[in-house]
Amino acid sequence: MFLKLMLAGLMLIASPPAPQDQLIIEDHGKTIAQVSRSEFTAPGLPVIDRQKLDQFIAKLSDKTVRSPVNATLGPNHQIVAERAGYTLDRENFIDQFQHFFYSKQSARVIVPLQKVYPEVDSELLSEIRTQRIGTYMTYFNPGNKARTHNIELAVRSINNQVVFPGRIFSFNRTLGQRTRQKGYQTARIIVKGEYSEGIGGGICQVSSTLFNAADRAGLHIVERYAHSKRVAYVPPGRDATVSWMGPDFRFRNSYGLPVLIRASSSGGRVIFSFYSSSVIRANPRTVPAPAHETGCKPAEDRKNRAEDR
Numbered sequence: 001m002f003l004k005l006m007l008a009g010l011m012l013i014a015s016p017p018a019p020q021d022q023l024i025i026e027d028h029g030k031t032i033a034q035v036s037r038s039e040f041t042a043p044g045l046p047v048i049d050r051q052k053l054d055q056f057i058a059k060l061s062d063k064t065v066r067s068p069v070n071a072t073l074g075p076n077h078q079i080v081a082e083r084a085g086y087t088l089d090r091e092n093f094i095d096q097f098q099h100f101f102y103s104k105q106s107a108r109v110i111v112p113l114q115k116v117y118p119e120v121d122s123e124l125l126s127e128i129r130t131q132r133i134g135t136y137m138t139y140f141n142p143g144n145k146a147r148t149h150n151i152e153l154a155v156r157s158i159n160n161q162v163v164f165p166g167r168i169f170s171f172n173r174t175l176g177q178r179t180r181q182k183g184y185q186t187a188r189i190i191v192k193g194e195y196s197e198g199i200g201g202g203i204c205q206v207s208s209t210l211f212n213a214a215d216r217a218g219l220h221i222v223e224r225y226a227h228s229k230r231v232a233y234v235p236p237g238r239d240a241t242v243s244w245m246g247p248d249f250r251f252r253n254s255y256g257l258p259v260l261i262r263a264s265s266s267g268g269r270v271i272f273s274f275y276s277s278s279v280i281r282a283n284p285r286t287v288p289a290p291a292h293e294t295g296c297k298p299a300e301d302r303k304n305r306a307e308d309r
Contacts (some may be wrong), residue, residue, distance in 0.1 A: 012135035023100045024108040025060070025103065031065050032111065037101055044240075048101055060087040061223055064111055064287050071118035072160040073262065079181045085116040096220050119303070120162045120258075128162070128260045128275060133282040134217025135273040137211045138233040138290045140202075142268040146185040147227050153183055154206040158272075159263040163253040168222055169261075171249040177242060202243050205270060206248045211240035211265075213272035216252045217259070217285040223250040235288040255280055299304075 025033040032290045042049040056158030092112035100107040127225040142148050154175055157217065171290025178184045178200030207220070211224055213236060224240045225247040231239050253259050260275040276282070 003033055006187075022106045023097070024106075025111050027064055027111045027113075033060060037104075037172060038258075040097075040101065048098065053097065053209050055090070057090060060093070060111065061090070064088050064113060066116075068116050068118035070118045070160070070162065071122045071125045072120075073125065073129060073260075073298065077129070082118045082121045084118065085271065086113040087116050088112070090115045119164070124258065125162075125260070127277050128258050129280045131276050131280055131282075132146065133259070133274050133276055133280065134213050134215075134219075134284055135136050136209055136213035136216055136287065136290065137269055137271045138205055138212075140205055140233060140268055140270065144187070144202075147187040148265075150178075150187055150200055151203040151270060154178075154203040155263045155265040155270060158206070158210065158261055161261045163251075163259050163260045163261070165253050165256050168250050168252045171210065171240075172244060173248075175203070200244075204231070204239065204263075207242040208234050208239040209270045210261075210272050211249055211251075212238055212276060212287050215285055216287040218254075218285055219259070219275040220252040220254040221250075221276070222252050223248055225249075234290055255282070 019038045023033075023035050023037070024031055025035075039048050040052050040056070041047070064086065065088070066086045069083040071082040072080045074080050084259055089112035096109050096112070100109070137238070140148065140151065150174075157175050158171075161169065161174065178197060184200040185198055187197035188199045189201045210229070210235075211221070215221060226237060226242050227239050230236060233239075241247050255276065257277050257280050261276060262273045264271050
């Protein structure tokens with residue numbers, strides 16, 4: 001009996017003490033934060049230091065945020081359902097934290113989250129995919145592997161974008177900066193009137209094809225800059241040069257219904273189409289047909305910046 005009591009005493013001494021004064025925060029069964037009351041006590045006062053709490057909440061929010069995902073159309077025009085996102089329920093968490101702080105006890109809480117719904121759900125997408133209001137196609141040389149790769153990357157970034165009434169679509173904002181980290185490769189560009197090699201060469205054809213499709217669909221063109229020299233893939237005056245931190249292509253949805261952009265690139269062709277609801281009253285414009293030529297001959301940028309980037 002004495003030996004048993006002695007062993008039990010040794011085990012008790014060796015066991016780590018239960019957390020005291022601790023708040024354990026869990027998300028989906030995993031501990032994502034563990035803090036003590038003393039970390040948030042104001043100097044010399046038995047109250048919460050709100051600056052420290054706000055800083056902690058900001059970090060906690062970064063850990064728990066999940067962006068919503070819009071519904072999209074798959075390669076066979078089937079609807080891929082949307083996914084809701086989540087963000088930290090700040091007020092709820094503050095209430096729980098205050099209860100922990102002033103209770104003088106340890107606590108374990110599940111991080112409170114608020115559901116964030118995507119702008120484009122399956123129901124909306126089903127409605128606006130029915131009526132094609134404008135389309136345009138250009139041709140390129142698929143043998144130029146780097147340029148073809150850049151075109152395909154840019155096309156994928158724009159495919160399935162939905163532009164709501166009154167909103168402005170920006171090519172540069174949608175694609176972001178064209179970098180190696182994003183997968184863009186080196187291809188021919190123009191810098192100050194001279195041919196050169198640069199990251200993202202080729203996407204001027206994507207922006208030009210999009211411009212003609214948007215114009216044909218009757219959308220309001222907000223910003224477009226032409227190359228200073230002729231390019232092969234569109235008729236004269238129908239191009240739209242773009243450059244990060246330089247020229248942009250932008251259009252506004254001037255209709256009372258959302259419009260859906262469908263884009264594809266394969267077999268040496270870039271195709272952009274605009275869709276909306278069957279009840280839309282579209283005002284399409286007549287746009288010259290594309291040139292049936294391959295390759296890209298970029299020209300000097302009107303702002304002396306590199307094109308196709």
